[in-house]
Amino acid sequence: MKKSLLALVLLAQAATFSIAKESAEDTKQDVAKHRAIAAAHLAAATCRESGKDEDVCNKELQAACKGLAIGKFCGMKHEH
Structure with a gap:
């Protein structure tokens, strides 16, 4: 009984924090x-429009995004 009550209290606390x-x-x-x-x-995008190579623009993107987003493409990558 005590374990069930403890589990219920912990579940309620988790729900409270998740909807805060x-x-x-x-x-x-x-x-x-x-x-x-x-x-x-x-x-x-402006870099690519200027005619620069994709690798050059990707390196500039990586530098600009350092510490901002996850992944080497600033949290976003599309297919080529």
Whole structure:
């Protein structure tokens, strides 16, 4: 009985934490990260439009995204 009650309490706590809203500051930081990632991708598109090689543009993208997103393509990669 005690184990069941403990499990129920832990489950309730987990549910409470999972539905908690993020703070306004967290939202502001998230938006800023998305804008920075978008700017890096826009720069990569501009790089490719200028006629530069894909490898050169990818290296610039990687440098611009360092610490922003997951993966060497700034959290996003499309097929070629």
